[in-house]
Amino acid sequence: MDGHDHAGPAHEGDRRLANGRREAEVLAVLRSASVPLTPREVLDRIGGDLAYSTVVTILTRLYDKDVLTRAAHGRAFAYAPATDEQGFAARKMHRAMEEAQDREGVLTRFVGDLSSGDEALLRRLLGGDLDTGR
Template structure:
């Protein structure tokens, strides 16, 4: 990344920042307060920016928070696979014709993934059987 005329790194999209913050929280394995998140990001973001990002992520139900001293400590509500599943569910929820979306999704699966999906949906062989 090259710096701007004032020597600052170029701005990143908000989605990139959220991804970075989420990665820090997932790697931590324990809830972190904003100062700890800012520190683990290498000081790229100010404390207030980290607080804003964490607060917005909490409002979107991506994080849980608990009181720790005078701050909140934040943790992800799920792991990476869980977030991927939530995104897939969100796309499905946005479309009025769920059958068409699911049908197209299945059509695009590899034969290996299709077989895995069949196994997961089979009440005799699915998870917990």
């Protein structure tokens, strides 16, 4: 070893991974609920060792990312998913396309990497069998 401490960045990466897992856990709780939930209600359903302030931070971050909606509920907010799982995945795909400088290249690579079943599905959808739910 060179005598330098290299643990710092690894811990930061571990923390980001843990935060991603926590966000997924909070989102799963909200998706399984039939009504919007307050941070306290989310915490009660998650259990474990999370602090209330951690749940509020996670909810706020998810709201800031447009993953959740919120409405005033007494002195707190009640949160709900902004869309279902398919809608969220579609939004991520749209954001990726908006950020791409070479949209044709991105789409070409995307379609080229599809399984044969997914490619057939995409061809069927593009051929007019598209139910957007709108």
